[in-house]
């Protein structure tokens with residue numbers, strides 16, 4: 174039996190562009206639209222023609238899409254003028270987009286307060302605008318703004334707006350929880366009522382996430398009969414965001430048995446598409462993002478790992494590979510032998526499970542975590558620790574000594590200047606290198622001096638970049654004597670990333686340990702031979 178279809182409407186480029194801190198360029202929009210098209214999304218809302226030069230440029234030369242339909246967003250005509258004489262509406266209709274989505278008021282309070290017109294005129298604005306849009310575009314839809322608040326306040330008027338849109342030719346009547354305050358049981362009940370007046374296969378849902386329920390509300394609407402879902406990649410959107418399509422898609426397909434048109438290949442692409450958006454926005458991916466996050470199938474508790482070793486279904490709600498993700502075992506003070514052994518397999522370290530060194534490594538990890546190390550976030554440092562205890566890590570260099578001078582002064586123009594100078598003495602094979610370097614702070618100066626000392630023997634260190642540097646005070650009651658933990662994330666020229674950790678009452682010393690681990694890890698992974 175064929176599966177029932179739910180249509181996906183992506184609003185990343187429109188509502189997602191209303192996210193604070195997000196400012197798409199035209200190339201961003203084009204790249205995201207192409208990725209959504211490859212994923213198999215039915216509709217891509219490109220923006221609002223006439224609202225800003227970026228959206229005009231995008232619609233002026235839209236990307237060629239092979240599967241998705243490009244939609245132009247806009248609003249109904251303003252009160253007191255005809256649709257054909259409304260420049261805002263005409264800019265949307267002149268965009269030549271084949272699909273047009275118009276938003277209109279459906280909450281009586283908004284009509285009288287924001288539009289300052291009568292309820293009847295609002296119904297005429299909806300009818301006139303949609304009819305004109307129907308003459309210009311192949312497909313027209315209507316976003317019922319504030320539908321759920323409107324329905325609670327005046328169900329007759331909210332329904333009249335939805336019916337007017339339906340009778341004026343809208344293919345989809347999309348019920349919007351614009352303020353995001355409606356809960357799933359309310360959405361399900363209200364959509365079921367609306368489906369008595371507008372057929373369910375003409376109803377869509379557009380939810381905001383102000384109570385963290387946008388995904389649940391969208392699923393509730395589908396349960397009540399709606400067959401189009403509007404959402405965004407990674408839940409971007411105004412205020413707290415929109416329904417996250419990256420979470421909705423697997424739930425609709427894997428758990429509710431719907432066909433959303435993207436097939437198994439699309440589903441396996443989901444994680445990559447989610448990452449692509451983070452890359453474009455220069456954002457760290459959310460580790461805990463449902464289905465696609467790095468931690469979504471990461472197992473930390475010893476009991477969990479012991480059971481997933483026997484059967485992954487014991488602690489996984491779906492097979493991670495279905496959405497392009499992977500199982501991952503982390504090591505920490507919550508770990509038992511199973512975590513350590515599973516991690517060894519992941520990093521390709523062979524060891525007899527009965528080897529007493531396994532137990533001593535578990536103990537060492539627990540002791541070091543008690544001192545402040547955090548190996549669940551610093552897997553490169555864990556690998557070095559494990560290999561040092563069980564196997565072998567080449568001694569690429571030995572940091573014999575370093576000194577850092579940190580200066581803060583006012584220059585001749587009276588401007589505040591901070592500068593640091595580091596000297597390092599490093600043994601490499603039989604040679605000792607002594608280098609001096611400047612930096613804008615002590616860690617930067619040390620990093621520059623160490624790399625200067627190493628680069629002759631190990632040219633690869635030049636391409637190593639620090640992409641994140643986090644300091645955490647572990648004993649805050651000790652004031653400036655507190656123990657600090659430094660976590661450093663590094664990246665090489667191929668884009669591979671790894672994290673290392675250092676702990677010390679001296680913040681510079683903690684940074685030096687994390688940095689040294691980072692360089693050693695990179696050289697070891699690259700199979701570099703230690704200089705003689």
Ligand SMILES: CC(=O)SCCNC(=O)CCNC(=O)[C@H](O)C(C)(C)COP(=O)(O)OP(=O)(O)OC[C@H]1O[C@@H](n2cnc3c(N)ncnc32)[C@H](O)[C@@H]1OP(=O)(O)O
Nearest residue numbers: 221223224225248249250251252276277278287288318351
């Ligand atoms: C629920 C949503 O998220 S809808 C999408 C919201 N997105 C955006 O607003 C982003 C793009 N918007 C814009 O660039 C601008 O707001 C524009 C170009 C659309 C309009 O700009 P301006 O003409 O300067 O108007 P401004 O934004 O100040 O106010 C909106 C006007 O539209 C009216 N309006 C609001 N909704 C509707 C509607 N559905 N139909 C007709 N008029 C409407 C408001 O009453 C207000 O009219 P007023 O100026 O007479 O008070």
Ligand SMILES: CC(=O)C(=O)O
Nearest residue numbers: 276316318319349351
């Ligand atoms: C249309 C829209 O973005 C909303 O009502 O939330």
